[in-house]
Amino acid sequence: MGTSERRTVRDLRRGNRAMLLRALYFGGPASRNELSGATGLSAATVSTMTADLLADNLVVEAGQVDSDGGRPRVLLRVNPAYGYAVGVDVGETRVSVELFDLEMKEHARAHYVVRSARHDPELVARHILTGVEAVIAESGVPAERVLGVGVGVPGIVEPGPGALVRAKTFAWEAVPLGTLLRAGTSLPLYVDNGAKTMGQAELWFGSGRGTREAIIVLMGSGIGGTIVTGGTIYRGAGRAAGEVGHLKIVAGGRPCRCGARGCLEAYLGAEAILDRAGIVADSADEEAALAGLLESGSPVIRESVDLLGVGLSSLVHLFNPERIVIGGWAGLMLGGRLLDEIRAATAANTLAQPFRPDSVVLGRLGPDAVALGAATLVIEAFFGDAALRDPVPTIA
Amino acid sequence: MGTSERRTVRDLRRGNRAMLLRALYFGGPASRNELSGATGLSAATVSTMTADLLADNLVVEAGQVDSDGGRPRVLLRVNPAYGYAVGVDVGETRVSVELFDLEMKEHARAHYVVRSARHDPELVARHILTGVEAVIAESGVPAERVLGVGVGVPGIVEPGPGALVRAKTFAWEAVPLGTLLRAGTSLPLYVDNGAKTMGQAELWFGSGRGTREAIIVLMGSGIGGTIVTGGTIYRGAGRAAGEVGHLKIVAGGRPCRCGARGCLEAYLGAEAILDRAGIVADSADEEAALAGLLESGSPVIRESVDLLGVGLSSLVHLFNPERIVIGGWAGLMLGGRLLDEIRAATAANTLAQPFRPDSVVLGRLGPDAVALGAATLVIEAFFGDAALRDPVPTIA
DNA sequence: GGGGTGATTTCGAGGCTTGAACTAACATGG
DNA sequence: CCATGTTAGTTCAAGCCTCGAAATCACCCC
Numbered sequence: 001m002g003t004s005e006r007r008t009v010r011d012l013r014r015g016n017r018a019m020l021l022r023a024l025y026f027g028g029p030a031s032r033n034e035l036s037g038a039t040g041l042s043a044a045t046v047s048t049m050t051a052d053l054l055a056d057n058l059v060v061e062a063g064q065v066d067s068d069g070g071r072p073r074v075l076l077r078v079n080p081a082y083g084y085a086v087g088v089d090v091g092e093t094r095v096s097v098e099l100f101d102l103e104m105k106e107h108a109r110a111h112y113v114v115r116s117a118r119h120d121p122e123l124v125a126r127h128i129l130t131g132v133e134a135v136i137a138e139s140g141v142p143a144e145r146v147l148g149v150g151v152g153v154p155g156i157v158e159p160g161p162g163a164l165v166r167a168k169t170f171a172w173e174a175v176p177l178g179t180l181l182r183a184g185t186s187l188p189l190y191v192d193n194g195a196k197t198m199g200q201a202e203l204w205f206g207s208g209r210g211t212r213e214a215i216i217v218l219m220g221s222g223i224g225g226t227i228v229t230g231g232t233i234y235r236g237a238g239r240a241a242g243e244v245g246h247l248k249i250v251a252g253g254r255p256c257r258c259g260a261r262g263c264l265e266a267y268l269g270a271e272a273i274l275d276r277a278g279i280v281a282d283s284a285d286e287e288a289a290l291a292g293l294l295e296s297g298s299p300v301i302r303e304s305v306d307l308l309g310v311g312l313s314s315l316v317h318l319f320n321p322e323r324i325v326i327g328g329w330a331g332l333m334l335g336g337r338l339l340d341e342i343r344a345a346t347a348a349n350t351l352a353q354p355f356r357p358d359s360v361v362l363g364r365l366g367p368d369a370v371a372l373g374a375a376t377l378v379i380e381a382f383f384g385d386a387a388l389r390d391p392v393p394t395i396a
Numbered sequence: 397m398g399t400s401e402r403r404t405v406r407d408l409r410r411g412n413r414a415m416l417l418r419a420l421y422f423g424g425p426a427s428r429n430e431l432s433g434a435t436g437l438s439a440a441t442v443s444t445m446t447a448d449l450l451a452d453n454l455v456v457e458a459g460q461v462d463s464d465g466g467r468p469r470v471l472l473r474v475n476p477a478y479g480y481a482v483g484v485d486v487g488e489t490r491v492s493v494e495l496f497d498l499e500m501k502e503h504a505r506a507h508y509v510v511r512s513a514r515h516d517p518e519l520v521a522r523h524i525l526t527g528v529e530a531v532i533a534e535s536g537v538p539a540e541r542v543l544g545v546g547v548g549v550p551g552i553v554e555p556g557p558g559a560l561v562r563a564k565t566f567a568w569e570a571v572p573l574g575t576l577l578r579a580g581t582s583l584p585l586y587v588d589n590g591a592k593t594m595g596q597a598e599l600w601f602g603s604g605r606g607t608r609e610a611i612i613v614l615m616g617s618g619i620g621g622t623i624v625t626g627g628t629i630y631r632g633a634g635r636a637a638g639e640v641g642h643l644k645i646v647a648g649g650r651p652c653r654c655g656a657r658g659c660l661e662a663y664l665g666a667e668a669i670l671d672r673a674g675i676v677a678d679s680a681d682e683e684a685a686l687a688g689l690l691e692s693g694s695p696v697i698r699e700s701v702d703l704l705g706v707g708l709s710s711l712v713h714l715f716n717p718e719r720i721v722i723g724g725w726a727g728l729m730l731g732g733r734l735l736d737e738i739r740a741a742t743a744a745n746t747l748a749q750p751f752r753p754d755s756v757v758l759g760r761l762g763p764d765a766v767a768l769g770a771a772t773l774v775i776e777a778f779f780g781d782a783a784l785r786d787p788v789p790t791i792a
Numbered sequence: 793g794g795g796g797t798g799a800t801t802t803c804g805a806g807g808c809t810t811g812a813a814c815t816a817a818c819a820t821g822g
Numbered sequence: 823c824c825a826t827g828t829t830a831g832t833t834c835a836a837g838c839c840t841c842g843a844a845a846t847c848a849c850c851c852c
Contacts, residue, residue, distance in 0.1 A: 253647075
């Protein structure tokens with residue numbers, strides 16, 4: 001069974017190098033000394049390793065800080081210009097393409113409107129490919145410094161290089177988005193569910209920061225989620241884990257667009273909430289409609305909070321997370337006013353033991369975080385593998 | 397932050413040694429050659445490492461096998477007599493203590509009846525301690541060959557050396573079982589939820605064997621569960637993950653003994669099923685009563701299958717497991733006759749994509765597997781740490 | 793300018809895995 | 823019965839890696 005990692009002494013270095021790089025990336029600027037403490041590596045090893053990283057231009061100095069009495073500490077940080085990542089959000093109404101540096105500063109963006117009736121896969125792929133070229137050109141970043149393209153899509157993405165996408169909302173049955181894109185670019189590609197990319201954005205830079213066991217629930221028109229175990233997204237056996245929207249909360253309840261009944265999404269997606277209140281709104285007006293409903297003090301809202309509590313309670317009992325982040329525009333709208341009520345509703349359904357109400361928090365990133373999160377997929381892979389040697393000739 | 401594993405070159409060897417040992421343990425007898433293939437280690441490394449393991453008496457030869465033409469392969473296997481593990485099942489009516497060798501052959505057992513009204517923690521601890529001594533004495537195993545004691549208890553076990561146990565069924569609020577036991581033995585102790593120990597037994601030796609992402613649902617009088625991610629039990633932030641019994645399936649539904657409403661356990665624990673059918677049975681008769689109900693073709697059974705399908709569907713969407721194992725006496729009774737119906741009910745609530753009906757299977761181990769599984773906790777730890785150097789002087 | 797004090801670097805030691813070359817242990821075929 | 827072929831397992835030098843200890847650095851303070 002147990003084929004794990006780290007076989008040879010060289011893999012050891014690769015792993016330690018990646019660990020150091022991550023410590024530096026997430027732990028802000030830090031001195032060699034602090035890195036030694038943070039990683040558990042000896043000062044000697046940190047020293048030689050950072051020398052390598054500096055020589056590779058992957059890390060740069062970032063000033064220094066007095067250390068009462070002794071030699072000042074030299075701060076190091078990941079070189080944000082070492083590489084760039086493109087993040088793509090394939091949304092219901094448009095395809096957004098954005099280019100970020102390693103520190104997630106945005107350098108360029110492009111949008112392409114998609115008539116929501118017609119999500120022709122080839123058209124979407126063309127938009128993405130055009131967008132990638134456009135943002136690279138606009139930003140003026142050298143093409144060989146682009147580390148890859150991350151794409152967030154609705155629905156489930158199957159494992160494998162074809163990246164088969166199944167998205168009910170687009171009527172995509174098995175669209176080989178990976179293959180379509182591969183035909184037009186040689187950049188590394190990372191396709192994943194948009195709720196997961198957004199979840200990773202919250203995990204890295206938002207309200208999930210610093211946790212290793214967390215759940216991010218994204219409530220928009222529908223409901224998606226991200227489950228974080230051991231600090232990384234849990235994807236299950238076929239990359240389809242984390243479908244929080246289809247957690248059942250009422251056996252035999254309201255029909256869901258997935259075909260089943262009683263799903264969380266069938267009650268608490270913005271569309272479902274409005275429907276339950278007897279409000280008809282097309283997708284452009286959903287936001288205003290939901291805001292109005294909130295304002296009106298409708299009993300549907302009270303009920304929604306209770307139902308959300310039921311769903312979150314299930315998640316708490318199954319995952320015993322350190323934190324639950326509620327995001328997505330509808331989630332933020334609901335939680336913005338009713339966070340305490342949501343916490344209480346969750347607690348009411350949960351054994352006191354594993355649950356602390358204040359572990360439920362609101363997301364901090366806006367809806368644009370899908371593209372941001374998609375770009376983090378690129379960086380995650382970069383830290384994992386490419387950390388050993390730089391994949392492209394270093395520009396001094 | 398990225399403090400992972402394997403820092404020094406010695407940890408590398410420790411890890412590889414553990415990997416090899418696990419490959420040998422789970423991959424049956426194997427030649428050095430096969431081990432090289434299975435672990436990815438070079439033949440040279442396997443050779444020196446197995447020499448060590450043989451010298452430590454942790455591994456023994458197990459015959460040889462012709463290899464058409466060449467030198468015959470010498471089979472190796474873990475020495476079952478290298479060490480022994482004690483597994484304890486703290487059940488509702490009795491405390492069972494069993495002693496196993498590394499291959500999980502039982503060498504001795506002892507039982508202590510507990511009047512179910514009175515689960516005095518000190519009494520339980522005394523039974524356990526007496527039992528440990530008794531099985532060691534009875535088996536004639538040298539005391540220094542006993543690697544530790546695993547204990548499976550109902551309820552939630554908090555992290556930490558105190559091993560605080562909260563078990564509603566025993567009215568244990570915060571019983572420091574670890575501390576109580578520590579006072580009476582110096583053996584390594586591993587206390588965990590009984591459903592989890594049983595789950596690990598199914599994972600290692602039962603229907604979960606070979607999977608890395610699995611869910612084991614245990615239906616007895618109540619309902620427990622084990623969630624397996626990456627080949628090991630997922631415990632969450634506070635060791636309380638996997639409480640499948642308190643997954644909600646009916647918002648605002650039947651009250652559960654946990655205080656909440658609509659829990660899976662409030663519908664599908666044997667007690668709940670009988671209650672829903674209007675049958676009153678004390679715990680000794682539950683088994684017969686449920687069998688009778690099954691026989692009678694009661695609509696409650698049909699409904700139970702549907703509800704189980706709803707619950708399993710939630711699990712599929714959240715975890716996307718490779719396999720779902722249904723165990724526990726009630727689960728086996730129900731599933732024994734109605735497995736196909738359970739599969740169909742699950743499929744009815746689940747997107748076709750991530751779910752294959754035949755991934756739902758029945759457990760293969762009886763109810764005694766709690767103690768067996770508790771013993772595997774000891775062995776798991778042994779493979780992880782103690783694998784580097786033998787903790788006790790080797791007996792040649 | 794000298795001493796004090798942490799931060800970093802240098803360097804030899806001890807370990808690890810590996811490929812390549814070797815040895816062992818059988819089957820076969822003449 | 824011996825030469826040959828074939829596969830399994832072992833030995834060994836090479837190349838890396840991390841670490842502790844001993845410098846070396848780069849400041850502050852007096």
